[in-house]
Amino acid sequence: MTTLADVAALAGVAKSTASRALGRPDLVAPDTVARVRAAALQLGFVPNRTASHLARGSSGIVALVVPTLDNAFFTPIVAGAQSRARESDLQLTVAVHRLDDADDLVEFERLARQVDGCVLVAPRGPDEIVQAAAVFGPTVLVDREIQGMTSIVADTASAFADLAARFADTGHRAIAYLGGPEGSWQDAQRSAAIARAVADRAQLTTLGPFPATFAAGVAATDAVVASGATAVVPYATSIGLGLVFALRARGVSSPGEIVVSAERLVAEAIGADEVPAIDVDGEQLGREAMTALVDLLTSGVDAGETLRLPVSVHWPESSPV
Amino acid sequence: MTTLADVAALAGVAKSTASRALGRPDLVAPDTVARVRAAALQLGFVPNRTASHLARGSSGIVALVVPTLDNAFFTPIVAGAQSRARESDLQLTVAVHRLDDADDLVEFERLARQVDGCVLVAPRGPDEIVQAAAVFGPTVLVDREIQGMTSIVADTASAFADLAARFADTGHRAIAYLGGPEGSWQDAQRSAAIARAVADRAQLTTLGPFPATFAAGVAATDAVVASGATAVVPYATSIGLGLVFALRARGVSSPGEIVVSAERLVAEAIGADEVPAIDVDGEQLGREAMTALVDLLTSGVDAGETLRLPVSVHWPESSPV
């Protein structure tokens, strides 16, 4: 392996000058920079990240904390964050933590102390725990808003409200919302947004709380049918999938008799192009979060602002009613 | 942050002794070890991985190379490898590379030179390219066998053969195999295994090659119907899913008229508990591969052996014929 010393020797300068020429060219005379660069190129020099990190006192590792990976919502976030981290030469370590209570915190601290920063996906649990987690270092929050913390949220609530409003517009008189897990920040947002959107134009039944699973959707079927709803907005894709399968199994056609909104890709999978769908770009969510963390790391200042990403709604041409 | 020097000072020994006491206690007097350990505990000492890696000349990073992440087959492998890597205090970096041709190699080399070792998931591409990739450092292969290389393979071929044989046993006279992508090592194994298993007990039609996508399954429908097959074994889950949906869309009941084998979880999703299914434990695949790599890294010797993981077959109680 060729080291910086080799490059410096070939270029006829000191190691320190070589280091500066490559890292902060503005501090070095232009032709010296050129000479060093040429030498580096000629030797195929690749700086040793480990040494660099040691000298700078950083680890070069950032953590992404998710509550679970058994959920299609989180994996794209991981992918997006991963790819963005790589662009900034950071290693991403993915950790599974719920951050629900104080016990989670002690384990989290050990992790946080070993990395340069954290991206937290903590959909549930009290604000206090999440805030406490943020004291260990630079932190960016995903899909949740807490006063004073930098966060990136998908504006799913607006999309849900849009869906519900259109259902009401297209003649649905009874709409059901299948609520998400207890304590979920997004659930609170979505539930409130839908209620505002529907107002008194239709009867809105809120069911739940449900965990974001296929089984929960199946289990919700009785209640949905009993509610008399002709349009359903489920908190999560998996819940909707379970509901659709269970409805079909008992002979209720969907989207014929009961329309269930879905996510874009799933709408295709369940063979219903005519289902209203939303498109949350999880990868972008992860990418933007990592971008925010990188900014925070380089600038050193935490603006504590929220970036709200739009969520698109696909409404079928043919009326789903 | 407390450093080794602090610990050494508190324990009243030299830094070097402290280092050895913690890392190789067999070289140090028992009571000295105890004193150092106590000091470390008291100060809450956490060794700095970066410094350790620099001194040892390793990076502490291992790479997992997959051809794509848009495929449900690979994500569990990533998860398994990830979790196993963490147990050995290794950072996992996931890279997307096909390793199909020499161009991929140059980019791969840059990656490989920065890590301690690689786990390669390279289902396609010529053996030579994969072998060339292995020269840059310790390497473990997943789901593919190449003479002389350590590899972990799921014994899917046997499972496929089992499926085909049982189809023949239960009266199917025309069976179709939907082949995988061109050049796929596993496809070659599976195809051959099925042919051996069916022998002359039924008519076997091999279709393809197909990419492992939903769309490919849809596109294969005409050919499947034309073949007169009553039982189909698709190379990949996604192909099977596409086929089932397309069959149903054109009024052919499945598994009623044409049985399509599937993977365990998918069999449930398509609402057919009575479908023969296989269960490949991708997470275990990734985990075992990482275990092999860790062994290789610590022992320094590459045995070049293959570990074959069993794949279970679920045959429905009620005959699917």
Place this chain on the structure above:
DNA sequence: TGAGGGGTTGCAACCGGTTGCGCAACCGGT
């Protein structure tokens, strides 16, 4: 002509562990 100052560069001390080598103490054996 000399003091003041900006731009370049080199020296050497870091960052925090790891490890080769040498010294000293201590062992049992003659």
Place this chain on the structure above:
DNA sequence: ACCGGTTGCGCAACCGGTTGCAACCCCTCA
């Protein structure tokens, strides 16, 4: 009492970059 052979420990030199500080050159302005 003397000796070869452990055993236990410390010194200092690493690993490969980064950076504070000082030296130096050259140019400007008084």
